[in-house]
Amino acid sequence: MTYKAGQRLPAERASRLGHLEVLKSELVNKLIKSFEEPTFNIPSKNPNWQAIPTGGIPLSIVFGIDGAMQPIESESPPYKRLAFVKTALLRIDQFALSKIDKESPHPFALRDILSDSALYHATVFPLQHVSIPGVSSYHAIRKIIFDSLKLDLDGEALETLKWIAYEKWDGKRKGLPIFECPHCEETVATLPYDAEKGNCPKCKGELFITDMLGFHLEMAPDSAPNSVAMAYMNIHEVLLLFTGVRYYWEKNKDILSKCLFVKDGPLAIRAQYSKLVNPIRRFIKHAKEQGYPIHIIGQEKTGRFCEHLELIGRNAPEGHIFIPSNQYIKEEIQHRPITGAPYGKDTNYGAKVFVKLNNFHQMVLNIPTGEFMENPQIYDLIGVENIFETLPTILSNRYEGALLPIELGNGIASLSTYPSTQILKIFAEARGI
Ligand SMILES: [Zn+2]
Structure with missing residues (x-):
């Protein structure tokens, strides 16, 4: 089906292109026309919307996890490039939530939450033409990654990495799997x-x-791409989330099962970094088997799944969710053949869930199932009743489908709480590094 003109792209934008003198070639015009009329495939299969399960207990402690990455490049040769990374974890209890005005939160109420119960982490990577005497960028970045986990936040992020990598909860004292x-x-x-x-x-x-x-697999001896800093940010978010999980697992498992962890972005770790995915799945499964379900959601705000929700959400019944099967994801969302490994098998620790709460709030969530499932069902989503009982209490009415813990986390982690980019730049250059 073709999207009706003007529904996605403003008509002005299309007509403006028509005024350009350069567009006289027949080919160019043909191409432009095809750009202006994007086609969207309406799903050939009907999404299986199911009523949101009820009867759960609202979770009393909610954590939000978020991060930001900002590369800074100097404007003149030799084009030095640094990347600043910031991550944050904040805790909100239901009492604090009840005090927040969901339409226009009072800045002081937010400030109190943020000052009392948030952890921040920040670091910086020398990506290009910035040297540390006697060390190549390659080894400097390796060392900075290790030190950033070890020295900040009392080394808790590094402890969490060890806890996941060595699967310390199972008592089997394994070494690390072999790596390059x-x-x-x-x-x-x-x-x-x-x-x-x-x-x-x-x-x-x-x-x-x-x-x-x-990380070193992405780096050259004397420079590194921004994606290294981005990967560090994503890993650090996961480590912050599981620092919370580990803390309660070791101190008080009953409290752990009353927590909801809300992470910005999918519950997935890409490419070589995905080595943490299987241990994470095994832990979540283990905790459930021990009688302590762990409630985690990731919210996707961009990408194919969000675009797909725009397509299918408008006709969906309120108060329903849809968990796409492997086949549905490949055929209707990715438009690729069904053959090959199941979607997300190596990288995802949460199943995709389309949620339509009401006509204003619809969202794409990821919810863990423990071990990987090609076609997860509603009760495979760990803590599904409790999560959906809690969701209405953390909605923000400022943006469509917005969740307060992520909105607040965004505020902390965004680089706007740093000095402005311009000041960072001056700082980086003035130091002569
Ligand atoms: Zn070696």
Whole structure:
């Protein structure tokens, strides 16, 4: 089906293109016409909307997790490039939530929440033409990644990485799975149980536990792409979330099962960094089996799933959710053949869930199922009744489908709470680094 003109793109934008003198070529005009009339495939299968399960208990403690990454490049050669990363975890209880005006939150109420119960982390990476004497960018960034986890927040993020990587909850004292050594590039590197540093068995080069994630696979000797900083931000968000989980798991499991963790973005870790996905799934499954379901949601705000919800959400019944199967995702959302590995098998630790609460609030959530499921069903979503009982209490009415913990987290993590980009830039250049 073709989207009706003007429904997605303003008509002015299309007509403005027509005024340009350069558009005289027949081919160009043909192409432009095709750009102006995007076609969207209406799903050939009917989404299976199901009523939101009821009877849950609202979760009394809600955590929001968010991050931001800002690359800064100097405007003249040699084009130095730094990337600042900030992440935040904030805690909101139902009492605090009840005090917040959902239409226009009072800045002081927000400030109180943020000052009492938020953790912040910030770091900076020298991506290009910025050197630390005697060390290549490659090794400097490796060291900064390790130190950022070790030195900030009392080393809790590093402890959480160890807890996940060594699966410390199961008591089996496993070593790390073998990974590629950042020095000799042989896939022989590992570390013994609970170690955070060690040496490559082949070349004896120093290894950090953070090397297992494979940041170095994206880097050149003297520069690194922005995606390294972005990957660090994503990993750090996961570590903050699971620092909360680990804390209550070790101190008070009953409280853990009364928490809702709300993460900005999908519950997924891409490419080589996805090594943490299987341990995370195993922990979530283990905790459920022990009688302590862990409530986590990730909210996707951009991408194909959100676009698909725009398409199917308008005809969906209120108070319903739809969990797409592997086949539905591949055929209707990704438009690729059904063959090959199931969608998300290596990277996702949450199932995709389309949610239509009412005509104003619809959203794409990710909710864990423990072990990977190709075709998750409604009661495979861990804590589904409690999550949906809590959701109405954390809605923000400022934006469509917005959740307060993410909105507040955004405020903390966004680089607008830093000095402005311009000041950061002056700072970076004035230091001569
Ligand atoms: Zn080596």
